[in-house]
Amino acid sequence: MASSISNAPRESHTVHHHELLDITSLKDLPESYAWKGFDRFPMKDSTAPVTIPVIDLADPKAIELIGHACKTWGTFQVTNHGIQKKLLDDVEKASRELFALPMEQKLKVSETAGGLPGYGQARIASCFAQKMWSEGFTVYGSPLEHFRQLWPEDYSKYCDLYEEYEKQMRKLAAKLLWLSLGSLGISKSDIDWAGQTGEFETRSAAIRLNSYPSCPDPDRAVGLAPHTDSSIITILHQSTVGLKVLREETGWVLVPVVPDALVVNVGDFLHILSNGLYPSVTHQVVVNRTQHRLTVAYFYGSPPEVKVSPLSKLVGPCETPLYRSITWQEYLIHKSQDPYSALSKIRSSAPFNGSG
Numbered sequence: 014m015a016s017s018i019s020n021a022p023r024e025s026h027t028v029h030h031h032e033l034l035d036i037t038s039l040k041d042l043p044e045s046y047a048w049k050g051f052d053r054f055p056m057k058d059s060t061a062p063v064t065i066p067v068i069d070l071a072d073p074k075a076i077e078l079i080g081h082a083c084k085t086w087g088t089f090q091v092t093n094h095g096i097q098k099k100l101l102d103d104v105e106k107a108s109r110e111l112f113a114l115p116m117e118q119k120l121k122v123s124e125t126a127g128g129l130p131g132y133g134q135a136r137i138a139s140c141f142a143q144k145m146w147s148e149g150f151t152v153y154g155s156p157l158e159h160f161r162q163l164w165p166e167d168y169s170k171y172c173d174l175y176e177e178y179e180k181q182m183r184k185l186a187a188k189l190l191w192l193s194l195g196s197l198g199i200s201k202s203d204i205d206w207a208g209q210t211g212e213f214e215t216r217s218a219a220i221r222l223n224s225y226p227s228c229p230d231p232d233r234a235v236g237l238a239p240h241t242d243s244s245i246i247t248i249l250h251q252s253t254v255g256l257k258v259l260r261e262e263t264g265w266v267l268v269p270v271v272p273d274a275l276v277v278n279v280g281d282f283l284h285i286l287s288n289g290l291y292p293s294v295t296h297q298v299v300v301n302r303t304q305h306r307l308t309v310a311y312f313y314g315s316p317p318e319v320k321v322s323p324l325s326k327l328v329g330p331c332e333t334p335l336y337r338s339i340t341w342q343e344y345l346i347h348k349s350q351d352p353y354s355a356l357s358k359i360r361s362s363a364p365f366n367g368s369g
């Protein structure tokens with residue numbers, strides 16, 4: 014595997030906000046947004062007719078199906094998840110309203126260096142010379158101050174909506190996490206930081222609104238470059254296609270829109286917790302000529318101060334855990350500095366028996 018991305022020299026190319034164009038109004042693709050492919054990742058789409066698993070949470074076999082999907086794909090879609098369609102529609106609508114605001118107003122709440130909450134490009138943007146055909150807005154903690162600036166009149170309506178979304182996603186994420194770990198024989202008592210109820214009361218999470226405007230030259234543009242998420246799991250709401258996941262054996266697979274389903278991605282922290290049994294899925298976003306695509310990603314992480322390491326039940330008696338322990342906060346810093354080697358940097362050196 015090549016160690017660099019063809020479009021990305023080693024040094025970091027921070028995208029300064031003043032360099033960001035209002036891409037919604039462009040009739041041609043500027044050269045700064047044109048990609049020639051990636052070295053680190055294949056370009057080819059899967060020719061095999063494969064689709065990512067769709068799992069009904071009401072299915073009595075959901076636990077095994079989730080375990081199998083996490084092991085073989087690192088991603089799946091879930092139905093009967095209990096999140097009301099109206100809430101998903103309302104958040105998507107609010108997000109559309111946010112990105113439709115004038116650029117000067119969005120820049121008032123722009124992310125400061127280091128990918129803190131607010132408006133801006135994804136952190137991985139700094140790894141590439143080319144720009145991605147997208148904008149984003151991250152909510153981490155309370156969105157109050159930012160929403161007050163964006164919508165001085167009715168910010169509280171938007172705050173209430175995000176609070177409700179966060180609350181419902183948190184519950185669903187805890188449920189999905191226990192199902193995925195349950196299939197490996199892990200129970201609530203195996204994770205001390207899960208809290209009394211197993212609901213991870215002191216969790217940390219981020220919500221990211223992603224906007225991919227229609228693009229005059231979609232084949233040469235990239236919505237979001239390939240990456241894995243740092244989360245334990247990510248729950249994604251999409252109502253139009255664009256997300257592709259990488260299957261090592263076959264290539265990129267487009268994730269179809271299944272009515273009322275949410276996409277669930279295994280993130281790096283579940284990969285670490287599972288001692289490598291579950292791969293964190295590499296995914297990217299492609300753009301299209303006619304539709305403005307909006308998505309909402311919920312990143313479920315571990316409590317900020319907790320050192321997370323592979324679960325001891327999943328590490329054999331003579332084995333070294335695959336990864337050393339690390340807090341989510343520390344990991345997010347590694348990831349923002351060097352997204353493509355963050356995991357390998359915390360990988361333990363060769364196990365005692367010298368294999369693997």
Ligand SMILES: C=C1C[C@]23C[C@@]1(O)CC[C@H]2[C@@]12CCC[C@@](C)(C(=O)O1)[C@H]2[C@@H]3C(=O)O
Pocket residue numbers: 128135136137138151153218219221240241242243244312345348349352
């Ligand atoms: C919690 C987070 C995960 C994320 C960084 C962030 O602070 C909020 C944005 C997230 C995102 C979304 C696009 C891809 C990604 C790699 C990025 O650059 O920003 C992820 C980050 C991540 O998972 O590390």
Ligand SMILES: O=C(O)CCC(=O)C(=O)O
Pocket residue numbers: 221223237242249251255256296298308310
């Ligand atoms: O918009 C999408 O389909 C995926 C977004 C994503 O991967 C992310 O926000 O990390």
Ligand SMILES: [Fe+2]
Pocket residue numbers: 240241242296
């Ligand atoms: Fe992602």
